[in-house]
Amino acid sequence: MHSRKGFGSKMLRRTLLKGMGALALAPLVTGLGVKNALASQPSDKPRIGRGRHNTRLVLLGTTGGMTWWPGSNRASNSQALLVGDAMYLIDLGFGACARLAEAFNFGHFVTIGGQRTQLELSTFLSDMRAVFFTHLHMDHLGDYPTFLEIGARAGYAEKRPLAIIGPGDRGRLEENMSGYKGTVITAESRNPPFATPTPGTKSMTDHILQAFAQTFNNCAQDEGYPDIPKIIDVREIGDPKTIPWPSGFVVPDPNKPWTADITCPSMKPFEIYKDDRLRVTATLVDHYEVYPAFAFRFDTEDGSLVISGDTGPDTRGNLQTLANGADVLVHEVIDDFWIKTSFKGVKEGDPAWPLYHHVMTAHTSTADVGRVAQQCRVKTLVLSHIAPANAPVARLRLAQQNFPGELIVGEDLMEIGVGNPRGRSKA
Numbered sequence: 001m002h003s004r005k006g007f008g009s010k011m012l013r014r015t016l017l018k019g020m021g022a023l024a025l026a027p028l029v030t031g032l033g034v035k036n037a038l039a040s041q042p043s044d045k046p047r048i049g050r051g052r053h054n055t056r057l058v059l060l061g062t063t064g065g066m067t068w069w070p071g072s073n074r075a076s077n078s079q080a081l082l083v084g085d086a087m088y089l090i091d092l093g094f095g096a097c098a099r100l101a102e103a104f105n106f107g108h109f110v111t112i113g114g115q116r117t118q119l120e121l122s123t124f125l126s127d128m129r130a131v132f133f134t135h136l137h138m139d140h141l142g143d144y145p146t147f148l149e150i151g152a153r154a155g156y157a158e159k160r161p162l163a164i165i166g167p168g169d170r171g172r173l174e175e176n177m178s179g180y181k182g183t184v185i186t187a188e189s190r191n192p193p194f195a196t197p198t199p200g201t202k203s204m205t206d207h208i209l210q211a212f213a214q215t216f217n218n219c220a221q222d223e224g225y226p227d228i229p230k231i232i233d234v235r236e237i238g239d240p241k242t243i244p245w246p247s248g249f250v251v252p253d254p255n256k257p258w259t260a261d262i263t264c265p266s267m268k269p270f271e272i273y274k275d276d277r278l279r280v281t282a283t284l285v286d287h288y289e290v291y292p293a294f295a296f297r298f299d300t301e302d303g304s305l306v307i308s309g310d311t312g313p314d315t316r317g318n319l320q321t322l323a324n325g326a327d328v329l330v331h332e333v334i335d336d337f338w339i340k341t342s343f344k345g346v347k348e349g350d351p352a353w354p355l356y357h358h359v360m361t362a363h364t365s366t367a368d369v370g371r372v373a374q375q376c377r378v379k380t381l382v383l384s385h386i387a388p389a390n391a392p393v394a395r396l397r398l399a400q401q402n403f404p405g406e407l408i409v410g411e412d413l414m415e416i417g418v419g420n421p422r423g424r425s426k427a
Helices: 036-040 096-104 144-153 201-211 213-223 318-323 336-342 353-362 366-376 393-400
Strands: 029-031 053-061 078-083 086-092 109-112 115-118 128-132 162-167 187-190 193-196 232-237 270-274 279-285 293-299 304-307 328-334 380-387 406-409 414-421
Touching: 053 096, 053 328, 053 380, 078 096, 086 096, 086 144, 096 144, 128 270, 144 201, 144 213, 162 201, 162 270, 187 201, 201 213, 201 232, 279 318, 293 318, 304 318, 304 414, 318 366, 328 336, 328 366, 336 353, 336 366, 366 380, 366 393, 380 393, 393 406
Parallel strands: 086 128, 128 162, 162 232, 304 328, 328 380, 380 406
Antiparallel strands: 029 414, 053 078, 053 414, 078 086, 109 115, 187 193, 270 279, 279 293, 293 304
16 A cells, blocks of 8 residues: 655655555565755754665665656666665666765764754765676766765775675677767776776776876865775676686677677576675676676575666576566666657667667566566566656556566655564564
8 A cells, every 4th residue: 555645845655565464575665755855954863774674775766867857856776775784885876875865864963052063974884885886877877986985984984895896898889879970988997908998897986086086185185085995895797707607608709799699698697795794696687788787686684685777678587587586676667658659650760769779679668577577576576767757657557567566666765675574584
């Protein structure tokens, strides 16, 4: 049963539990409104992330696309996963850092003479352990530079070096669908040294530190910021030399045209991270030419969560294998009605053809996502990376087709419990 109070200017509280009998099985879903005025209400504790579940997912940004959508204030794709007091981030699209602060920023206050004052700067990210990037598109990493600097002051490596895990250099440009004849931007890579048009996570991070060197250096020397290059541990996944390809698989010739055999061969999930709170496995999904693109599975003692990343509906079974039986699947979605209306009559050679081709090959529509979730045998499907962000919720709910489980249309600052609430044993 859904309940919504004070939408817009008031905080939102949602519950999607179907009666008390479903409490032990269904995720706990709550939310705070997307009103930025929350920042003007100083708090001694985080506003969300304190639900009845030990493992909780907080949707920080729930839209996708390298664009702004009129009439919507959804931030771009980002999620925070909490396991007890440990925190992990998955993607950091533009607007994500503001949502991160709205959700979790808190301070220590004293009241003297009737005046309430914060004692010191907040270190609300001190329990952050790792950041994961599904792929290197702007709507998944636009706030990464902000996070690197301002997040350091907020304590992301206060207790341990921060693991930052994302795709490596794919080593080739995609097929030129638009006939572009302009500048091909390259970046110098240190390991090994060469100029690449497709820098991976390590090279991208190096260049962010260089591009913002003035502010990083100033903050370190003038304000006591930590030594950021030494407190982050950047790791890459997706190098064809390190992916555990299927037995007998031969990495295709990089000079040949893009095909699904290159971008998303059928494969088994592989481990990319593990600590005392969770184990993270990954698999390739098909974001067409944006190779490598990954889906991630997070397994904790409470339950399991899968984040699809950006992908078309056919992953050669990779997503189905990774997500099999998971409690929650967070999957990207694009409004099928919008596709049919916006690209009606578009044919190859038209100016809109490249974008239409991308939409049709690299994303999953409302007509397909329910079927994918059903094949994954998950209990709950959460729609995020919603495009367009202003699509009516009623149309997005058409994704329920072919999916018998719980459907949640994601919103910024929505909290979803994973597994069983605290104090309840697994069924």
